[in-house]
Amino acid sequence: MLSKKTQYAFRALVHLAENYGGSPIGISTISSQQRIPLKFLENILNELKKADLLESRKGRGGGYSLKVSPKKINLATVIRVINGPIALLPCVSLNFYERCKDCNEETCGMRKMMIIARDATLKVLEKRTLYDMMKEEIKI
Amino acid sequence: MLSKKTQYAFRALVHLAENYGGSPIGISTISSQQRIPLKFLENILNELKKADLLESRKGRGGGYSLKVSPKKINLATVIRVINGPIALLPCVSLNFYERCKDCNEETCGMRKMMIIARDATLKVLEKRTLYDMMKEEIKI
DNA sequence: TAATACTCTACTAATTTAGTAGGGATTAAT
DNA sequence: ATTAATCCCTACTAAATTAGTAGAGTATTA
Numbered sequence: 001m002l003s004k005k006t007q008y009a010f011r012a013l014v015h016l017a018e019n020y021g022g023s024p025i026g027i028s029t030i031s032s033q034q035r036i037p038l039k040f041l042e043n044i045l046n047e048l049k050k051a052d053l054l055e056s057r058k059g060r061g062g063g064y065s066l067k068v069s070p071k072k073i074n075l076a077t078v079i080r081v082i083n084g085p086i087a088l089l090p091c092v093s094l095n096f097y098e099r100c101k102d103c104n105e106e107t108c109g110m111r112k113m114m115i116i117a118r119d120a121t122l123k124v125l126e127k128r129t130l131y132d133m134m135k136e137e138i139k140i
Numbered sequence: 141m142l143s144k145k146t147q148y149a150f151r152a153l154v155h156l157a158e159n160y161g162g163s164p165i166g167i168s169t170i171s172s173q174q175r176i177p178l179k180f181l182e183n184i185l186n187e188l189k190k191a192d193l194l195e196s197r198k199g200r201g202g203g204y205s206l207k208v209s210p211k212k213i214n215l216a217t218v219i220r221v222i223n224g225p226i227a228l229l230p231c232v233s234l235n236f237y238e239r240c241k242d243c244n245e246e247t248c249g250m251r252k253m254m255i256i257a258r259d260a261t262l263k264v265l266e267k268r269t270l271y272d273m274m275k276e277e278i279k280i
Numbered sequence: 281t282a283a284t285a286c287t288c289t290a291c292t293a294a295t296t297t298a299g300t301a302g303g304g305a306t307t308a309a310t
Numbered sequence: 311a312t313t314a315a316t317c318c319c320t321a322c323t324a325a326a327t328t329a330g331t332a333g334a335g336t337a338t339t340a
Contacts, residue, residue, distance in 0.1 A: 002228045002254075003328065010250050011243075026285065035242055040330055046287070058286045059338025075253060088142045102175055103151075109277035110150050113215060113268050114142075120260045128253050137249035143297065166316065180299055186318070198317045199307025 006083040008036045009044050013078060014137065016054070017070035017130045024056070024063030044082065051081040070134060076125035086125065087118040094118075146223040148176045149184050153218060154277060156194070157210035157270045164196070164203030184222065191221040210274060216265035226265065227258040234258075 011034045019025055027045060031038040045064050048054045055067045066073070079086055080095055090098035091105055092114045105111055151174045159165055167185060171178040185204050188194045195207045206213070219226055220235055230238035231245055232254045245251055 001225060001230070005329070007229070007250070014249065028285085037330060039332080042286080043330090049286095056286060057338080058284080058336075060284045060340065062285050062338070064286085075257075085141060089147070090141070107278035109154060109273040109275070110147070112276040113264075113273050116268070117215075117261055117264045120264045121257055124253075124257045124260045128256070133249040133253050135249070136252040138247035145298070168316085177299060179301080182317080183299090189317095196317060197307080198305080198315085200309065200315050202307070202316050204317085 002079065002083050005040070005044060006079060008034070008041060009048060009078060009082045010075075010133065011036065012041060012045060013048070013053070013066070013073070013130055014134050016064060016066050017073075017134045020066050020070055022065070023061065024065045026063040029063070047081060048078075051077075053078070053081065066130075070130040073130045074126050075128050075130075075133070076122060078130075079125065086121060088114045092118055094122075142219065142223050145180070145184060146219060148174075148181060149188060149218060149222045150215075150273065151176065152181060152185060153188070153193070153206070153213070153270055154274050156204060156206050157213075157274045160206050160210055162205070163201070164205045166203040169203070187221060188218075191217075193218070193221070206270075210270040213270045214266050215268050215270075215273070216262060218270075219265065226261060228254045232258055234262075 012030050015030050015034055016025060027042055028038060030036065030045075031041050034041075036044075045054060045056075049056055049064070053067060053073055054064045056062065056064050076086060085093040085096040087093040087096075089100075089111065090096065091100035091108075092111055099105070100108065100111070103111070152170050155170050155174055156165060167182055168178060170176065170185075171181050174181075176184075185194060185196075189196055189204070193207060193213055194204045196202065196204050216226060225233040225236040227233040227236075229240075229251065230236065231240035231248075232251055239245070240248065240251070243251070
């Protein structure tokens with residue numbers, strides 16, 4: 001399951017994606033329009049910036065904007081930055097790998113199954129981007 | 141990520157799968173051979189029993205055994221019983237659905253993406269069974 | 281130089297995960 | 311019938327994670 005934090009991150013990112021190319025948007029604007037607790041959002045946007053997905057400007061007229069095109073930010077990247085591993089087991093994670101203590105990784109059947117599951121999930125999450133997410137959002 | 145509890149459950153189930161058709165195996169045997177804390181395993185096996193995956197016999201010579209063939213127990217079922225939802229969002233879960241508070245489900249782009257991811261993951265987890273997991277386990 | 285807006289560190293509360301404790305109920309062998 | 315083995319059930323606790331808050335600091339621009 002994705003944490004609430006990750007859901008907030010996606011909402012904020014889609015908001016910024018819709019404004020891509022325009023002037024920066026402030027935290028407080030996103031916070032009120034997307035109903036995300038202000039200070040919590042502050043942390044989130046900061047982490048996304050450190051992960052090089054956003055850029056920011058301080059002072060009047062400042063705010064955040066996407067650093068690269070929404071088409072270039074895939075969903076797996078966002079999840080990894082805010083939520084952590086996508087794989088179902090640490091010993092099967094590509095980006096957060098941890099050695100398994102209790103079982104031999106070469107011979108472990110559970111591990112083999114979870115690799116197949118991971119690959120299926122990643123195939124979707126690495127292909128789809130913020131642009132796809134935004135596009136699917138139906139406007140009222 | 142799967143909880144440790146779920147990993148324990150899989151290990152215990154594969155253990156029982158390897159003995160399918162034989163006489164019941166006691167909690168303490170599984171606990172020591174699989175290095176799973178005894179009382180914790182007790183809870184786990186009990187939950188699996190309530191979910192109709194195991195049957196038990198009390199008293200001397202008692203223990204647990206798979207209620208149905210390892211080929212008939214798919215991985216998604218086990219995960220749902222012990223770990224909970226497989227989907228990445230509650231509003232996208234087939235078995236643990238919860239309505240989304242903040243967004244309109246009909247128009248939510250994040251939701252549409254997560255449905256695609258869910259389906260890809262489920263396709264793997266619902267097809268593979270304990271038998272597959274056991275088969276992949278290489279014996280030394 | 282004052283107002284605006286991001287930055288950073290640290291703290292707290294709620295929830296979930298991981299495990300423990302201990303008595304109760306049932307069964308099988310003696 | 312008694313005893314030992316074994317599962318059954320409720321409740322508790324400790325550790326970790328998640329969700330959010332507080333407040334002072336830094337940079338920018340009108």
